[in-house]
Amino acid sequence: MKDIIIIGAGPAGVSAALYAKARGKDLLLLEKDRVGGLISHVSKVSHYASLADNESGEEFSQKLKDQLAFSNIDVTYEECLSIEKKDDYFLVKTDKNTYEGKKLIYATGSHLKDLAIDYKGFDVKHWPYGNEESLKGKTVIVNGGSDGASKEALYIAKFAKEVHIVQNQDSLMCIDEFKKQIEASDKIKVHTGTSLKDLEIKDNKCVKAILEDCEICDENGIEIYVQIGQNGSTDLIKDLANVKNTFLDEEISSQVDGLYFAGDVRIKDVKQIATAVADGTLAGIRASK
Numbered sequence: 001m002k003d004i005i006i007i008g009a010g011p012a013g014v015s016a017a018l019y020a021k022a023r024g025k026d027l028l029l030l031e032k033d034r035v036g037g038l039i040s041h042v043s044k045v046s047h048y049a050s051l052a053d054n055e056s057g058e059e060f061s062q063k064l065k066d067q068l069a070f071s072n073i074d075v076t077y078e079e080c081l082s083i084e085k086k087d088d089y090f091l092v093k094t095d096k097n098t099y100e101g102k103k104l105i106y107a108t109g110s111h112l113k114d115l116a117i118d119y120k121g122f123d124v125k126h127w128p129y130g131n132e133e134s135l136k137g138k139t140v141i142v143n144g145g146s147d148g149a150s151k152e153a154l155y156i157a158k159f160a161k162e163v164h165i166v167q168n169q170d171s172l173m174c175i176d177e178f179k180k181q182i183e184a185s186d187k188i189k190v191h192t193g194t195s196l197k198d199l200e201i202k203d204n205k206c207v208k209a210i211l212e213d214c215e216i217c218d219e220n221g222i223e224i225y226v227q228i229g230q231n232g233s234t235d236l237i238k239d240l241a242n243v244k245n246t247f248l249d250e251e252i253s254s255q256v257d258g259l260y261f262a263g264d265v266r267i268k269d270v271k272q273i274a275t276a277v278a279d280g281t282l283a284g285i286r287a288s289k
């Protein structure tokens with residue numbers, strides 16, 4: 001029986017693990033994909049205190065991995081498939097094993113939404129980092145106008161011929177820092193109050209993107225990126241928690257004895273590394289008491 005099982009090794013889960021380990025707890029840290037979660041994919045991590053200049057999500061994630069390693073915390077790369085509350089412990093089943101834990105920290109974060117259109121088999125992507133070669137000299141559409149979408153559009157503009165930001169709201173929803181850079185770029189065009197409706201695919205290339213009010217055409221192929229927000233990863237916990245619009249309407253210490261929630265999976269007005277790490281810190285310390 002583990003003292004604490006932590007599900008998710010994003011910033012929230014990693015932080016919870018570091019604080020709980022320091023308090024002598026026997027931990028199981030489960031991760032289905034990569035340490036760092038969402039932030040491990042971004043082209044550049046912004047605003048979190050202590051970042052290096054132009055630090056990529058991959059570099060940030062490596063620092064989390066290093067910190068886990070020198071704190072002697074193993075990451076178990078398994079996907080959690082179910083959670084059951086027994087009288088005084090939690091039964092956790094993964095794709096490979098079954099575990100028991102006295103306490104459980106649920107830090108599964110969120111996953112990116114897709115557009116509600118038929119991609120017709122075309123490879124629509126979320127993250128440009130690692131796809132730079134395919135962007136060189138291309139026409140690119142970025143769906144979404146939040147901070148995340150705007151930042152990725154700026155990164156794409158370093159390689160692409162032209163970038164079209166397609167935003168269904170009446171104006172870009174990003175912070176001034178990104179807005180100013182977008183306005184100053186001669187490669188980025190912003191389409192507001194519209195959305196992508198259809199794609200025309202020829203020889204595995206997207207040659208036409210049909211928006212509500214115009215068409216974007218390029219016989220050499222258009223690359224399409226989607227950053228229109230996230231859904232909470234709450235499927236596994238919905239019997240033990242209040243879920244609203246896919247996110248947890250819950251405090252860090254839940255009503256269920258021994259169960260804690262941390263990070264972006266909770267409803268909160270600011271979803272950043274700093275707030276995820278803050279949740280993880282509190283969950284890790286409280287679960288260790």
Ligand SMILES: Cc1cc2nc3c(=O)[nH]c(=O)nc-3n(C[C@H](O)[C@H](O)[C@H](O)COP(=O)(O)OP(=O)(O)OC[C@H]3O[C@@H](n4cnc5c(N)ncnc54)[C@H](O)[C@@H]3O)c2cc1C
Nearest residue numbers: 008010011012032037038046080109110148263264272273
């Ligand atoms: C485009 C974009 C850019 C961003 N840029 C910044 C930025 O510059 N600065 C900043 O501070 N914040 C930024 N953020 C926000 C930041 O990424 C999040 O706030 C942060 O990653 C939340 O951490 P988390 O640990 O709560 O969740 P996540 O990062 O989502 O991590 C959750 C982890 O749980 C794992 N998991 C989920 N389900 C299971 C399961 N069943 N079994 C096992 N593991 C599971 C996932 O694989 C994932 O690794 C950005 C977000 C986006 C979308």
